Amino acid sequence: MNMKSFEKKNFRQIRYEDKKSQILKNAAKIFAKKGFEKATMEDVSNELLMTKGSLYHYIKSKEDMLFQCHMKALGMSIRALEETLNSDLPPRMKLHKAIIRHIEVITTEFVVGALRQQELLLPKHMQEKVIKERDKFERIFLKIFREAIKTEHSNKNNIKMTAYAILGAINWIPRWYSAEGKLSPTQIGEMMADYLIGKLESKG
Amino acid sequence: MNMKSFEKKNFRQIRYEDKKSQILKNAAKIFAKKGFEKATMEDVSNELLMTKGSLYHYIKSKEDMLFQCHMKALGMSIRALEETLNSDLPPRMKLHKAIIRHIEVITTEFVVGALRQQELLLPKHMQEKVIKERDKFERIFLKIFREAIKTEHSNKNNIKMTAYAILGAINWIPRWYSAEGKLSPTQIGEMMADYLIGKLESKG
Amino acid sequence: MNMKSFEKKNFRQIRYEDKKSQILKNAAKIFAKKGFEKATMEDVSNELLMTKGSLYHYIKSKEDMLFQCHMKALGMSIRALEETLNSDLPPRMKLHKAIIRHIEVITTEFVVGALRQQELLLPKHMQEKVIKERDKFERIFLKIFREAIKTEHSNKNNIKMTAYAILGAINWIPRWYSAEGKLSPTQIGEMMADYLIGKLESKG
Amino acid sequence: MNMKSFEKKNFRQIRYEDKKSQILKNAAKIFAKKGFEKATMEDVSNELLMTKGSLYHYIKSKEDMLFQCHMKALGMSIRALEETLNSDLPPRMKLHKAIIRHIEVITTEFVVGALRQQELLLPKHMQEKVIKERDKFERIFLKIFREAIKTEHSNKNNIKMTAYAILGAINWIPRWYSAEGKLSPTQIGEMMADYLIGKLESKG
DNA sequence: GATGAATGAGGTTTCATTCAT
DNA sequence: TATGAATGAAACCTCATTCAT
Numbered sequence: 001m002n003m004k005s006f007e008k009k010n011f012r013q014i015r016y017e018d019k020k021s022q023i024l025k026n027a028a029k030i031f032a033k034k035g036f037e038k039a040t041m042e043d044v045s046n047e048l049l050m051t052k053g054s055l056y057h058y059i060k061s062k063e064d065m066l067f068q069c070h071m072k073a074l075g076m077s078i079r080a081l082e083e084t085l086n087s088d089l090p091p092r093m094k095l096h097k098a099i100i101r102h103i104e105v106i107t108t109e110f111v112v113g114a115l116r117q118q119e120l121l122l123p124k125h126m127q128e129k130v131i132k133e134r135d136k137f138e139r140i141f142l143k144i145f146r147e148a149i150k151t152e153h154s155n156k157n158n159i160k161m162t163a164y165a166i167l168g169a170i171n172w173i174p175r176w177y178s179a180e181g182k183l184s185p186t187q188i189g190e191m192m193a194d195y196l197i198g199k200l201e202s203k204g
Numbered sequence: 205m206n207m208k209s210f211e212k213k214n215f216r217q218i219r220y221e222d223k224k225s226q227i228l229k230n231a232a233k234i235f236a237k238k239g240f241e242k243a244t245m246e247d248v249s250n251e252l253l254m255t256k257g258s259l260y261h262y263i264k265s266k267e268d269m270l271f272q273c274h275m276k277a278l279g280m281s282i283r284a285l286e287e288t289l290n291s292d293l294p295p296r297m298k299l300h301k302a303i304i305r306h307i308e309v310i311t312t313e314f315v316v317g318a319l320r321q322q323e324l325l326l327p328k329h330m331q332e333k334v335i336k337e338r339d340k341f342e343r344i345f346l347k348i349f350r351e352a353i354k355t356e357h358s359n360k361n362n363i364k365m366t367a368y369a370i371l372g373a374i375n376w377i378p379r380w381y382s383a384e385g386k387l388s389p390t391q392i393g394e395m396m397a398d399y400l401i402g403k404l405e406s407k408g
Numbered sequence: 409m410n411m412k413s414f415e416k417k418n419f420r421q422i423r424y425e426d427k428k429s430q431i432l433k434n435a436a437k438i439f440a441k442k443g444f445e446k447a448t449m450e451d452v453s454n455e456l457l458m459t460k461g462s463l464y465h466y467i468k469s470k471e472d473m474l475f476q477c478h479m480k481a482l483g484m485s486i487r488a489l490e491e492t493l494n495s496d497l498p499p500r501m502k503l504h505k506a507i508i509r510h511i512e513v514i515t516t517e518f519v520v521g522a523l524r525q526q527e528l529l530l531p532k533h534m535q536e537k538v539i540k541e542r543d544k545f546e547r548i549f550l551k552i553f554r555e556a557i558k559t560e561h562s563n564k565n566n567i568k569m570t571a572y573a574i575l576g577a578i579n580w581i582p583r584w585y586s587a588e589g590k591l592s593p594t595q596i597g598e599m600m601a602d603y604l605i606g607k608l609e610s611k612g
Numbered sequence: 613m614n615m616k617s618f619e620k621k622n623f624r625q626i627r628y629e630d631k632k633s634q635i636l637k638n639a640a641k642i643f644a645k646k647g648f649e650k651a652t653m654e655d656v657s658n659e660l661l662m663t664k665g666s667l668y669h670y671i672k673s674k675e676d677m678l679f680q681c682h683m684k685a686l687g688m689s690i691r692a693l694e695e696t697l698n699s700d701l702p703p704r705m706k707l708h709k710a711i712i713r714h715i716e717v718i719t720t721e722f723v724v725g726a727l728r729q730q731e732l733l734l735p736k737h738m739q740e741k742v743i744k745e746r747d748k749f750e751r752i753f754l755k756i757f758r759e760a761i762k763t764e765h766s767n768k769n770n771i772k773m774t775a776y777a778i779l780g781a782i783n784w785i786p787r788w789y790s791a792e793g794k795l796s797p798t799q800i801g802e803m804m805a806d807y808l809i810g811k812l813e814s815k816g
Numbered sequence: 817g818a819t820g821a822a823t824g825a826g827g828t829t830t831c832a833t834t835c836a837t
Numbered sequence: 838t839a840t841g842a843a844t845g846a847a848a849c850c851t852c853a854t855t856c857a858t
Contacts, residue, residue, distance in 0.1 A: 012820065019821095035324045037241030041849065053851080054822050062849070120239045161392065162399050168376025169369040176368050188365065195366050245832060256832085257840050266832065420841065427842095443732045445649030449828065461830085462843050470828070528647045569800065570807050572788055573781040580780025596773065603774050653853060664853085665819050674853065 020058045023048060028069040032114030036066055036121045066118065067126040073115050074133040080105050081140045095148035096197060098141065100189030102170055107177050107185040116171055141167065148197075166196050224262045227252060232273040236318030240270055240325045270322065271330040277319050278337040284309050285344045299352035299401055302345065304393030307374055311381050311389040318378055345371065352401070370400050428466045431456060436477040440522030444474055444529045474526065475534040481523050482541045488513050489548045503556035503605055506549065508597030511578055515585050515593040522582055549575065556605070574604050632670045635660060640681040644726030648678055648733045678730065679738040685727050686745045692717050693752045707760035708809060710753065712801030715782055719789050719797040726786055753779065760809075778808050 026047050030039045041062055045052045059065045080101040084094055119130055145163045169192065177188065230251045234243045245266060249256045263269045284305040288298055323334055349367045373396065381392065434455050438447045449470060453460045467473045488509045492502055527538055553571045577600060585596065638659045642651045653674055657664045671677045692713040696706055731742055757775045781804065789800065 016820085035241075037239070038325060040847085051823055052849085053824060056850070056852095057821065121242065158395065158399075161387075161395055164376070164380050165373040165396055165399055168374070168379070169372040172368070172372025172375055175372070183365075191362065191365055192369055195362075195369055244830085255840050257834085257842095258838075260833075261838065424841085443649075445647070446733060448826085459844055460828085461845060464829070465842065529650065566803065566807075569795075569803055572784070573804055573807055576782070576784025576787070577777040577780040579784055580776070583780070584776050591773075599770065599773055600777055603770075603777055652851085663819050665821095665855085666817075668854075669817065 016058070023055065023058050024065065024069050024072055027065050028073065028115060031066060031069065031118065036118050063121075063123060063126065066115075067122055067130065070115055070119070070122070070130045071133060074130070074137060077102060077105050078133070078137050078140065081137065081144070085140060085144055091144075091147040091150065092197070094144050096193045098144050099166065099170065099193040099196060100186065102141075103173060103189040103192060104185045106170065106174060107179075107188070114174055116174075138163075138167070169196060220262070227259065227262050228269065228273050228276055231269050232277065232319060235270060235273065235322065240322050267325075267327060267330065270319075271326055271334065274319055274323070274326070274334045275337060278334070278341060281306060281309050282337070282341050282344065285341065285348070289344060289348055295348075295351040295354065296401075298348050300397045302348050303370065303374065303397040303400065304390060306345075307377060307393040307396060308389045310374065310378060311383075311392070342367075342371070373400060424466070431463065431466050432473065432477050432480055435473050436481065436523060439474060439477065439526065444526050471529075471531060471534065474523075475530055475538065478523055478527070478530070478538045479541060482538070482545060485510060485513050486541070486545050486548065489545065489552070493548060493552055499552075499555040499558065500605075502552050504601045506552050507574065507578065507601040507604065508594060510549075511581060511597040511600060512593045514578065514582060515587075515596070546571075546575070577604060628670070635667065635670050636677065636681050636684060639677050640685070640727060643678060643681065643730065648730050675733075675735060675738065678727075679734055679742065682727055682731070682734070682742045683745060686742070686749060689714060689717050690745070690749050690752065693749065693756070697752055697756055703756075703759040703762065704809070706756050708805045710756050711778065711782065711805040711808060712798060714753075715785060715801040715804060716797045718782065718786060719791075719800070750775075750779070781808060 023044070027039075027044050030043050030047060033039075034043065041052050041055060044065075045055050048055075059068065081098055084098045084101055087094065087097070089097060119127055119134075122130060142160070142163050145166070146159060149159070173188065173192075177185075183191075227248070231243075231248050234247050234251060237243075238247065245256050245259060248269075249259050252259075263272070285302055288302045288305055291298065291301070293301060323331055323338075326334060346364070346367050349370070350363060353363070377392065377396075381389075387395075431452070435447075435452050438451050438455060441447075442451065449460050449463060452473075453463050456463075467476065489506055492506045492509055495502065495505070497505060527535055527542075530538060550568070550571050553574070554567060557567070581596065581600075585593075591599075635656070639651075639656050642655050642659060645651075646655065653664050653667060656677075657667050660667075671680070693710055696710045696713055699706065699709070701709060731739055731746075734742060754772070754775050757778070758771060761771070785800065785804075789797075795803075
């Protein structure tokens with residue numbers, strides 16, 4: 001393979017990845033809006049101005065599409081969390097930041113939020129991978145959380161449940177958040193973080 | 205119509221309502237487990253040891269079934285809330301109780317929790333009614349909440365958002381709650397309530 | 409279950425089996441004419457004056473249909489062979505009769521012949537069952553054959569290969585046999601048998 | 613066109629024919645293994661380490677591919693037969709040789725055998741040409757056959773049918789022949805020929 | 817010549833719903 | 838009331854073929 005053909009191939013690969021990414025983005029949007037089962041492959045292809053058949057160059061099946069949306073979305077959430085984990089902030093601030101960042105992701109990027117509801121619809125073997133990834137997310141969050149409350153005396157149940165309470169409060173946001181509302185995601189994040197962490201402090 | 209036939213009809217009505225109720229209960233269970241679209245009418249009828257056709261003596265359509273499940277589930281939640289609202293407890297305790305009761309309902313009764321995810325799948329005119337009912341629920345909750353924190357100075361955004369945070373934390377529970385876990389719904393309720401409104405109480 | 413409902417159920421079962429049988433018969437005919445893959449479910453349903461969907465009350469899939477055609481056809485061949493095996497004819501005559509009967513089956517009944525070509529198209533797990541059944545057929549034929557030539561000294565390879573030669577000559581018949589031709593299946597059978605085992609008889 | 617470009621073109625033509633031949637060979641193999649309809653153009657191109665698109669430089673369509681496979685295979689069979697016909701052997705030996713040669717071709721070369729099953733799948737106008745070629749094959753075989761039994765008194769029906777019996781016995785071989793078996797194609801040929809011609813002699 | 821991308825027609829299958837018995 | 842049978846719309850997916858690069 002000479003230089004030219006290499007470049008050419010590379011170029012095509014990029015085009016391919018771009019398109020695939022674009023497909024997943026739109027698919028996620030439509031799944032979020034209509035629900036996975038109600039959304040048809042034609043809905044997705046129409047939105048992208050391609051034909052149903054073309055879609056199948058980029059994805060293997062409708063379920064594969066949902067699966068990849070999930071993984072991409074979870075990947076985003078995880079990355080946001082890891083950035084925060086690896087930052088130089090003091091533990092309490094890390095938690096604060098983590099909450100805000102997650103809310104930002106969940107409300108703005110990639111319809112992450114709405115997808116959170118649709119794991120059920122994946123075939124088992126895909127579900128397992130999604131759950132594994134979701135667990136990874138929760139593990140990181142729990143780590144940040146634990147460090148933030150290290151000084152306080154809480155039993156294990158308490159810790160885990162409180163963490164879930166926080167995640168629940170956050171993950172529920174897409175159910176009532178509207179992009180047209182008065183508050184920006186970041187503002188909501190600030191207020192939520194204040195409330196959710198404030199609760200912790202009151203216990204100390 | 206003589207006495208006898210009247211009674212007979214009445215008896216039939218009861219049988220009818222019983223059966224219908226039983227159908228909805230089972231349907232909800234299956235919708236919760238497989239998702240509305242993946243669940244077939246045959247799944248539902250098999251579970252009830254009847255045939256697909258018979259189902260239609262009791263319900264109008266599959267969507268109607270989901271709709272009624274929703275309404276029944278929301279009705280339960282609302283009733284639990286109203287009982288609390290009308291009780292003689294002090295405001296702070298009412299909120300505490302409301303949270304616990306809602307968690308109990310959501311984790312034990314009628315698969316209420318899982319259904320919360322599936323409003324999307326109803327046709328618009330049904331969705332509206334469900335949303336109206338859900339709003340009713342939230343209004344009552346908000347009322348209890350506001351009375352509980354009356355003495356504190358919070359702006360409107362704060363209040364509503366905090367209420368949503370609480371509801372989110374609760375409504376998310378079915379996503380991680382397992383009936384086989386160590387903690388009972390009531391225990392979870394206690395701990396959640398402590399975390400979510402503990403500070404309020406410490407101040408109150 | 410009272411008498412009436414029992415009868416009713418029985419009646420329905422019979423109707424069901426009848427219809428299924430009819431479906432398989434027609435399907436086999438169409439598969440034989442157009443080939444399995446070229447034949448569409450619509451072809452089959454049209455021929456039967458039903459809708460595509462109705463077909464699926466009786467069969468699980470297109471492949472299932474082909475599979476059942478195979479089994480039914482093989483069953484016929486085997487039954488014809490067993491009748492001959494269990495008859496009181498002398499061994500030589502049994503073989504003679506077996507050949508004729510098989511030719512009759514293969515040319516007249518149920519398009520057995522044409523199907524013989526299409527095992528390939530079944531998924532592996534079905535193929536195995538068909539092959540098992542086909543082996544059963546060949547075992548019986550071989551038994552009849554061996555008994556017919558017991559007195560002659562032949563090595564094992566010879567015997568098996570000769571049997572296959574005979575089966576091949578027969579199974580190939582549907583490729584050139586035309587129902588409009590001058591000779592009836594039975595006549596063809598007589599002549600074939602004469603040629604294929606004539607020498608044996610002259611010796612016996 | 614100067615000398616150089618002429619040679620160049622010639623060279624290209626050869627390359628082209630080579631590639632085409634190779635494509636047909638592989639295609640036939642795959643058609644034989646999976647069946648024409650189950651085999652995809654991608655199966656074929658993968659086997660050849662090219663892309664789907666490239667295939668179309670060499671063949672016009674998938675059906676055209678099957679067609680050419682058929683013609684090539686039949687051509688082989690015919691050539692083998694003609695060689696035998698034109699040889700100096702005595703008539704009886706010619707028939708003997710013809711049978712053996714045909715078995716050799718059918719079991720070793722070019723998957724001829726398996727293709728024999730798939731004429732059905734060609735569009736009518738191609739089918740006709742294949743049938744014409746197949747008839748040519750049968751005519752030559754019949755000629756050899758007739759000369760071999762000239763001295764014997766047989767009616768016309770007898771002759772044709774016996775010839776078909778022989779062809780059937782042979783053409784069925786690929787259904788049970790396995791390249792790993794103990795007997796070589798030639799050995800099988802010898803035994804088959806002995807049996808099939810032996811039968812004839814017994815009638816004389 | 818070679819290839820990745822695009823197409824679209826056509827196939828199988830599912831399933832909510834209706835209906836005659 | 839109950840039910841097996843029938844329906845038909847709609848969905849997903851495949852794949853031979855074409856085309857621009």
